Structures are given as structure tokens and as C-alpha cells.
Amino acid sequence: MEVFNTPSKIIVTCNRRLSPYLQGEIRRLGFDIKRGFATGVELMATVNDCIRLNLNLHCASQILYSLDTFSASNPNELYDRLLTLPWENLIAFNGYVSVTSNVNNPTISTPLFANLKVKDAIADRIKSKKGLRPDSGPDLHKTVVHLYWQDNQAEIFLDTSGETLAKHGYRKHPGKAPMLEALAAGVVYATAWDGQSTFVNPMCGSGTLAIEAALIATNRKPGLFRMNYAFMHILGYDEQVFFAERRKLKEQVNKKTQAKIIATDLSQEAVDIARMNAKTAGVDPLIDFHVCDFADTPLPDGPGAVVFNPEYGERLGIHTKLEATYARIGDFLKQQCAGKRGYVFTGNPDLAKKIGLHTSRRIEFYNGKLDCRLLEYEIYAGSRRTKNENPSDANLH
Structure with missing residues (x-):
């Protein structure tokens, strides 16, 4: 699975009511928007495109690259489907993965259980191929996988951002009740x-x-203030793409x-x-x-x-x-x-x-x-x- 140059559905999320301004930013970058909704935007792009989006957007929260869409009525069906995906081509066997989710399924009482099933499927698949399981935990500083599961419909994403993009990284001293x-x-x-x-x-x-x-x-774009994103921890990442995009950010400063x-x-x-x-x-x-x-x-x-x-x-x-x-x-x-x-x-x-x-x-x-x-x-x-x-x-x- 080569995601850096393969177009797929991209969901760029944002806080409610920021979508019109996010859409304007994405269009100014030259991307075509397939759909806008209350908390984000849908488009088609590669993970290399996601690098550009991550570095340039002021109003975004997360940038998600879709890996698979499928039906799952319960946790076992979720696990079985995820076990078929080639995670060993995306996540290093000695790496670190965290899972986030948006879940509304009658068989799930807590999203944490759904997250655990996703982690188990990823780790079991990689161990079966490489002999070792990657570490996992709540930190968003390395590879991040996101599950969207509503009723019987599920979609699994690579979160190319990791830590939220809504915080731009320059505010070391927040003060009282700061605006995001x-x-x-x-x-x-x-x-x-x-x-x-x-x-x-x-x-x-x-x-x-x-x-x-x-x-x-x-x-000046938010990418000037940040040097770690989740896309950097996906197998196949070429740091030259990141540094070339970052050079563009510096050159375009007025x-x-x-x-x-x-x-x-x-x-x-x-x-x-x-x-x-x-x-x-x-x-x-x-x-x-x-x-x-x-x-x-x-x-x-x-x-x-x-x-x-x-x-x-x-x-x-x-x-x-x-x-x-x-x-x-x-x-x-x-x-x-x-x-x-x-x-x-x-x-x-x-x-x-x-x-x-x-x-x-x-x-x-x-x-x-x-x-x-x-x-x-x-x-x-x-x-x-x-x-x-x-x-x-x-x-x-």
C-alpha cells in the first residue's frame, strides 16, 4: 500500500462553523473540494498532498487519509476486516501507533474498546508479518490511525496530522481564557x-x-512553527517533500x-x-x-x-x-x-x-x-x- 503518491478520499476536519473559512484556504491552495460539511471538507489527494495541507492551513484540526470503508456490525467484524489491511507497509514493527475514533455503534459502550480492537488488529497483523508488535499508547506524536464508525458503516484513516493543527505552536504563554x-x-x-x-x-x-x-x-503559515507531524512516521515518508514544502513557506512570506x-x-x-x-x-x-x-x-x-x-x-x-x-x-x-x-x-x-x-x-x-x-x-x-x-x-x- 503506497499512500504518499496514491490519491484517496481526504477529510480535513475543523471546529464547527469554521468550515467556510477552511474551504477558502483549501481552494486558494489549488485543491478541488468534493464536499463541505459542518466540521470539515472532503477532497481527493495523496499523503504528499496532505503534507502541503498540514503546513498551510490556519483553520484545520486534522487531515485524514482514507484507507478503507466497510461494513461492521460488531467489534469482531471490525477486527477481522482491519486484520486484512497491509499495516506492515504503513507502520514500522518497532514503531509506535495511537488510535483515535468517532464511534456510534450499539455494540460499543465506550470508544476506548473500539480503539483497542483497532490496535489489536494492527499489532497482530504486523506481528504475523514481521515477528514483532509495534508499541501503542495515547500520545499523538508518531503514527496515528483514526476510526470513524457510525451504526454498521466504518471507515479507517491515517491521521496525517497527529497533534491538532488548530493550535499553531507559537503560543508558549496562553494567558487567561485564550481563543484557539x-x-x-x-x-x-x-x-x-x-x-x-x-x-x-x-x-x-x-x-x-x-x-x-x-x-x-x-x-506566514502555521507549518513554520512545527517540526513533527504524524505523516513523518508512515513508512515511505520522504523528508525531502516536507523540507521542499517548508522552504516554499519561508519564500512566500511577505x-x-x-x-x-x-x-x-x-x-x-x-x-x-x-x-x-x-x-x-x-x-x-x-x-x-x-x-x-x-x-x-x-x-x-x-x-x-x-x-x-x-x-x-x-x-x-x-x-x-x-x-x-x-x-x-x-x-x-x-x-x-x-x-x-x-x-x-x-x-x-x-x-x-x-x-x-x-x-x-x-x-x-x-x-x-x-x-x-x-x-x-x-x-x-x-x-x-x-x-x-x-x-x-x-x-x-
Whole structure:
């Protein structure tokens, strides 16, 4: 089984509601998409193509290469089918394999049992051919196999990523309640920011939004921050393919971007962490950091995006302090951000109403399991809310 140059079905997974932005990235790389769905994208490609995808995508989580699709009504049928696959051509007898799964089968009470049957089939097959069993365990740092099993239909994949791609590797200091890097990239894409005008991130926390904006503006890909992927541990891997792709990443970095990126926070500690993360990502010269109240954020003239990711607490209950903060965010956008587009990312629609401005778009995201919105506001010079204007957004949901 030669997977590096043999096309097969590829599933690129992502967090819910990131699929439209992931599809855009994949198309820009020149791949044809067969199907998009809520948590990913399907296409046809080789494992060598997967190397390119792993290194380039900001919004992806895992990149899975399909080995076989089959019917299995119980664990024994699963084991018997997997035992027929030539695992000895994919995994070294002295290697290490881990198994992940998405299982919904009436005969399985825990996915761990399904994982065990997969490991047993792989190890037994390799031992029968090579005389030794590979090690196995939960770590995702070497060869990874993924089982998708719904009712009686099963599909087995090579996970070419291993550790999730959603963490981009530059954030050595996460800070408090950081936004996942893949989500932050999706938020930047959702603003349709042009990568040339101003990008302002008040209340920046650990700096993820500003850093992702800088990475996108300079065409820096996540593959620049990572040197281990699961595809490296599949038999037949040619490291020259990886290093050639990585050289392309370095060559395509745009060091002459005109983008102006500003990140501020009231906390000196948060700004210090954000600055360290930006340095690790290689974009610290592009970002102007300031310790100040968000209302004192310096704003250059001209167009651009102003993106807030404030705290949003619990969805229910009284938040007197947060209500005041959201009202001040609305005042700041209205009074100081004329000519720009304002954005507030929040999981609390009641607090969002305190902003007191009408949204031009409400873009759906999830932050973990929390249903969130990126609220867009077009700020016009001279606009004012009249005395009788309802500050709430009746359509916010």
C-alpha cells in the first residue's frame, strides 16, 4: 500500500462553523473540494498532498487519509476486516501507533474498546508479518490511525496530522481564557480584512487575534512553527517533500506588508504575554502593543477593522460590570472608529444588546461548545443614536 503518491478520499476536519473559512484556504491552495460539511471538507489527494495541507492551513484540526470503508456490525467484524489491511507497509514493527475514533455503534459502550480492537488488529497483523508488535499508547506524536464508525458503516484513516493543527505552536504563554488559534484565524477571515489597512485589537489578552491577523497579512503559515507531524512516521515518508514544502513557506512570506496592527490591554501582564507570543510567531515588529484602557487605544485614520473579544461570563444572570463594559465598547466604536468596521466576538446575546448599535452582520461561531457570534458594525462618521432609537438588536439570537 503506497499512500504518499496514491490519491484517496481526504477529510480535513475543523471546529464547527469554521468550515467556510477552511474551504477558502483549501481552494486558494489549488485543491478541488468534493464536499463541505459542518466540521470539515472532503477532497481527493495523496499523503504528499496532505503534507502541503498540514503546513498551510490556519483553520484545520486534522487531515485524514482514507484507507478503507466497510461494513461492521460488531467489534469482531471490525477486527477481522482491519486484520486484512497491509499495516506492515504503513507502520514500522518497532514503531509506535495511537488510535483515535468517532464511534456510534450499539455494540460499543465506550470508544476506548473500539480503539483497542483497532490496535489489536494492527499489532497482530504486523506481528504475523514481521515477528514483532509495534508499541501503542495515547500520545499523538508518531503514527496515528483514526476510526470513524457510525451504526454498521466504518471507515479507517491515517491521521496525517497527529497533534491538532488548530493550535499553531507559537503560543508558549496562553494567558487567561485564550481563543484557539484556528478560531482566531477564522474570525480574522470573517472580517474580510484586506491585510493592508489597520487591524486594531483592544482588550487583546494573550494576543491571539492580533497575531493571527499579522500571520495572515504576511502570509506566514502555521507549518513554520512545527517540526513533527504524524505523516513523518508512515513508512515511505520522504523528508525531502516536507523540507521542499517548508522552504516554499519561508519564500512566500511577505515582509513588506503595509498593514498596521495595534493591540492593547489594560493588563501589563497580558501585553507582556502577547508580545512574547508575537515574538515566537516572528511578527512582533508588525504589532504595536500598548498598555491602556481600550478607550485609549490609538486609532490611525482611514479604513480598517476594530475587533473586540471581551469577557462574556455566563449566558444567564446579571452582569452589572460587564454590561457597563459592553456599553463603553459601543460608545468607543461609535465615537472613535468612524470609517472603520467594528466587531465584537461574544457568547452572550444579552450583553451584546448593551453595545447599543445595530449590527450589519451576525456571524456564527463556536468557542468550544459555547454558541457565539461575531457582531459586525459599520461605523459612519457623524452617526448618532437618536433618543427614541431602540439600542437592542431585536434579531440577535
